[in-house]
Amino acid sequence: MFAVMGRLIWKTHISWQLLWLLCLSWNTIDAQIRYSIPEELKTGSVVGNIAKDLELKLSDIFDRKLQIAAETGKQYFGVDLGKGELIVTDRVDREEICGSTGRCTLTLEAIIENPLQMYRVEIDVQDVNDNSPFFLNNQIVVNVEEAKILGTRFRLESAKDPDVGLNSLHSYMLSKNEYFTMNVKNMNGSKIPELVLEKALDREKQSTHSLILTAVDGGTPARSGSTTIIIRVQDSNDNSPVFEKNSYKVRIPENTPKTTVILTVKAKDLDEGTNAEVVYSFEPNTPAGIQDMFSIDPEQGTIIINTFLDFELVNSYIFEVIASDKGASPLEGSCSVEIEILDINDNVPEILMKSLPKPVKEDAVPGTVVALIGAKDSDSGDNGKVNLSIQSGLPFTLKPSISNYYALVTNSYLDHENVPKYTVEIIARDLGTPPLQSKTQISVDILDVNDNPPFFHQPSYTVYVKENVGPGNVLFTVLASDPDQGENAKMSYSILESNIKGISVSSYFYINAENGSIFSMHSFDYEKIKVFQIQVQAKDNGSPSLSSNATVYVFIIDQNDNAPSVIYPSAVMGSHQRMPRSAKPGHIVTKVTAVDADSGHNAWISYRLAEATDASLFSVNLHTGEVRTKRSLSEQDDFSQRLLIEIQDNGEPVQSTTVTVDVLIEDGFHEPISDYRKKTTELNKKSGKITLYLIISLASVSLLCLMTFFILLAKCARSSRGSSSCCIRRNDSGYKNPNRNLQIQLNTDGPIKYVEVLGGDMMSQSQSFGSYLSPMSEFSDFTLVKPSSTTNFTDTLNVLDASLPDSTWTFESQQQKPPNNDWRMPPNQRPGPSGQHRFHTLQQRWTPYEKSRAGPRPEEAGAGAVGGTGPWPNPPHRSRTAPGSDGCSECK
Template sequence: MALLRRDSLVTRQLLRLVLLHTAWEVGSGQVRYSVPEESKHGTFVGRLAQDLGLEVAELVSRMFRMVSSGRRDYFEVNLRSGVLFVNSRLDREELCGQSPVCAIDLEVIVDKPLRIFHVEVEIQDINDNAPVFPVNEELRISESRPPDSRFPLEGASDADIGTNSLLIYKLSASEHFTLDVQKNDEDTEFLVLVLKKTLDREETPEHRLLLTATDGGKPELTGTVQLVITVLDVNDNAPLFNQSVYKIRLFENAANGSLVIKLNATDSDDGINKDIIYSLRGSAAHSASVVFSLLPDTGEIRVNGELDFEDTNLYEVRVQASDRGNPPMVGQCTILVEILDVNDNAPELAVTSLSLPVPEDAPPGTVVALISVSDRDSGDNGKVTCSIPPDLPFRLVSTFKNYHSLVLAQAVDRERVSEYKIVVTARDEGAPSLSASSSILVAISDMNDNAPAFPQPVYTVFVKENNPPGAHLLTVSASDPDLRENAFVSYSVVERSVGEQPLSSYISVHSESGHIYALQPLDYEELQVLQFQVSARDAGLPSLCGNVTVQLFVLDANDNAPAVSPAGSVRGSSGPELVPLSAGAGHVVGKIRAVDADSGYNAWLRYEVQEPGAAGPFRVGVYNGEISTTRALEEEDGPSQRLVILVKDHGEPALSGTATVILSLVESPQAVKWDLRPRGGSEGPLVDTNVSLMIAICSVSGLFVLVIVVYVGLRCHPGPEVMCGPGKATMVCASEVGSWSYSQRQSRNLCVGKGTAKDDLMVFSPNFPNSWENGEAGKGQVLTPNPSGMVKHLGISSCWVPLSSPPTPGKSWERKQRKSAVATI
């Protein structure tokens, strides 16, 4: 039994030792950090694991966790590095208010074994709050307050602590106030506004000062408040009149109740101290009150009886103005009313004769009207003078007693002033003077003295070529300030020649509206600028006219396709260009020459191979049209190469022409065949280079073409219409099947000559003139320009001529529609 009790005691002692050790282990660690407020998320606070003596690698296995005491998670621990960092925004004023010490307590718990650490993070204050005044200060101070009077003010508050909340006050400059900062027994500051100089409400009724508070932080922050000081009034100013003596003159026939004068005394005080009451004073008050009345509140003096100049011609009235202050203050003035004699009769005037209307070409001195005047008064009151307003082209001439003539003083212009309202005033010499007036309406009749005038000296218009006939180009308008037929304007074109054609064949103008129309399509390639004059003529007698210049600029349209012409070799000769198999890369074979009758981008040409895959070892220059080799020639390239070259302009839409080039590749020099044919045309067979075969073909072809030319000549008499180049050239036509055939189709007049069988053959399109008879686009048979210069693709047949005899530049081929036989090979 004793043994059991001894074992139980030992067990309790051991358990006590374990609990004490555990408690020591639990509370053995405490760390303190500090961090400024407003730190951003992720700001480093401290190496918490290292400072607590924990291994970073064991934080996860020992279930490291951190608990904030009653607050949200402002901090977080990186379990990989053991670093404590800021997790959310810290605001010291929000957490601790004005407490001088602000700290957040954290509990760190780990297991295996269980341990608890206390971590304290102090939040340091920064100067992030400016001084704040509660509200605007409004003070009411009487102007009678003596200097050194003191008025307490509400100070500013700063949510920061320490030096960040130490405030320094400053008052804006003022000659009447200063600021005094004092401390009480508790070392608390309070503000006092001190009056330095006596206030005067009449001078400045309100003072606005700016009070500024600056804290001691770095950087400094400030807060301001406006002090509004209203000055209260005292009755220290007497009413004042703007003058001490008023002189008034009244006619003796002034009506009862007429206003004589309205007095307006002013008092610079405020409230009841400025309310004024008027009253009559002095020895003359009784006599003045018989004929005048004074309203005490408004200060109006009115006629209250009959005025008689012969009885009394002068009244002296004394008026007193009193305010309602306590005690009241008064001001005085004197009114001298002079009664004037009345001129009872006004002058009378009458117009006895008129000569209206007045022509605008009437000479100065022309009499317009005769006026008579009279006045029933006598003496100076009966002497009358007449006048009219100045700045008028008229004047009054006194003819004899009481009669005046209204005459023209200078030339008049109806277009500037069509009529004059003349007010004739008759005034006597009485005191005061009386007058009468009469109006005379003088009309000015029109004369044709103004030519039609255009608003501008030159009209400029831009028209795109190929406009439809009858298209409206512009409208000219002239104005004539005259009246009726003198202002009726008709328009016409000043005729002149434009080249070999009259101007009237190009444009016309509507005689009444001034609309200008194009009578025919304009061609930029023929005419770029057309300048002419339009005349505007009125219907007056004699008629007057004015001219204006119209400049018509024709804008280019892309209406001409590139025209391809045969070219010689790059050396400029007309003979064939040799293409030996030994030619290396970059060897120039020949050059395509094309022209475009348009201008600008519409005439900017681009050359390209229509089928790049079939070009083989050759290429064409994009902008120069030169055909050159891209590599050294080989026997595998074959005996000949055929290139279809597309020539395009840069117009919108783009127009194009094609040229087919057949090149022979031999060991010895060979001719280069140029086949200029329209797009979509059929390919003729290659010309056999055998000399004997070429001679036979050319002989038979020449004979057959000669028969055709004779036949066509007998039918259509082509003598004056056919234009041929110099030299002899043999023309052979190739058909689709390459055999001799006879065809009834539309044909052209061709030039026939002799040539050799060894000449290279080149396809080309004849350069027809810009005019043809009954031509239809799309129904021809060769690549040829239309009247505007546009190249059309007109069929599938091709004409071949030797390169040695190209058509002469400047010459043209003329097209005729007719039925004829065409020889083909």
């Protein structure tokens, strides 16, 4: 009927100044954004660019998860994620949504995350003229008494138009006739049509009149609806009932019980008889909902409640009551009734989770938003005001926002290791009397961060490993723990880089990064390295990663893997000893000296005579290695004797080595001094002159030796007082080398007596003087050997070095303590020279260039100068021993 007038689309933006006024003091829930749209927009129509209005980039729509939620159950709008536009997703019918309400507003909530924010969006739905006015009945019957005076008005049925504003019912039109005109009465905003009698009726002329009533709205183009009015002319009943009041108003609480009489209306009719009897009823156009809610006693005019009232659904009712008489042509009177419903606190507050609680990292700063929570109470006034609270003792608090919205935020620092999850009970309580409350619980997970470094169960570990154990064995397993979770608790083990004697520790050990097992990379040698100190690090997989260290001490346990090494006699130079046939039992032929690179039990050395040309002639001391005669020699004994001496250690299994000593027995050679004196007595009988020469020679040589010794001793005492070595130092102007020293060695064992004086250090040219004394005539002279150079002396040492294995040359000053005192032995059972043949000297041991020195301990100085062992075997020292004697080889 009416042409389409087009759609009116507009959008109203609230200024940012107004937004800040609505924001209280916190920006989690911002002020409103308002749009206006006409109803009945097509699906997909654009309401507005909400992303632009929220100042969001298109990428933020996905990153911050823009969501649109409606307070009502039906979702009419959505977001075009590609353009950021708010679009229509369902039919928007203003009449269906808001009914006859003048203003129709849909409230939406725009929620974005990271940070969590919520915007209130209101969309005003503007009415369009999409409904035509209509009458409930297609035909209206009006009984009119013929006696009615002109100007009498007859109320007609009102038309209905769901549209509002200009589009709602605007006017009525009556078809042209000569008896009636149209009058429109405004009552409570409603337009009620009335027929006005303009010309007296004559039932005899025309008993029925038919008119067309048209209702027109104010839209553009206008819409209309019509109904037929049948006017029946009746006999006169010329007084209508009149109410005592034109309007009645009553206020009742919403909990008023059913069947309660809330109001009584009263009307009077001036007629008599049946024309004066009044019947009460609802105005015919009264909505069915009101007629179901209330009932009117037709005789008494009492209004009764039929069902329970609910202020939250409808807070007031307005309707009309008609009073009709019982005349032949009933007349009516009407009044307006308004019933106001008073609110009571009958609704429990409702807690609304606007966003689910998100997990919070344990290092989140106080004030971090966990969730948005709303509260709703359908009551009004103080009954509808709600306060939210949580239980005490939690690291959270509720921060109020606009209206009944709150933000659950942290108010202290969190610790996942102590409490990984919190259960927060939210309590909503209104301000009514008595107050009502409701509760709900939410769970807040605390996310772990890497704030705990791994820790070892002990700061250091001690591991004992036998030497010579094959590579690839698990030596030990370290264990660390991390109270964090997930990747933050996953650990990897490593060995920190360091050097052991110039070699990287990673070449000795390998650690399994996952379980902390430490493996050996190759076998160990106790004689080279006795203890390892390594740093093990445990590092977690957090970001950034944390770590801690522990020290692992690996002690190498000695194994008997070294056979004794013979120091004297030299395997290169050989051992050829001479002895006189006149030697007595117990005569020292030679002394075998050996050392063992092992330690403890494994380094104890014993000597035994394995084979001999004549086993009854010689014996070997078990502990010292001294070879002595067991009996006197006879003319029948062979002049050449060969001894095979076996040297064993005390390890398990036993290691041993052998050395061969060749002894040449000669008549009248190298006899002891006591024998010489006996022979001198016998020779005196034969030749006194020879004896005299021998005595004079011996006395001269002895006197010269003593003089030389005392002179050198006096010089040494002046230059180096209190020193164990005798050093000759020149004055500063003549000689400035403080390392140059003088060594004196005196040998009194055996038939050959000699004193050796060594001067200078090994880095410069040395001086060596030797003197020899012998009771035999061919050795009765005093020999002063010319100074020898360092080069010659070094050559001599090189020969001795070649005869000894490398394991005998150890340059360590550390001493190993014996496990117990049972290892100590009497001095006469210690390895090395002992008894009356113990070698006493004032000397400083010499070590080759660039190798460290290790002098004998004071209690071991008398145990022999030839690498002997004391109560507990010590690492062997590099010393020089003269073949066949306890002196040094330089004297030969």
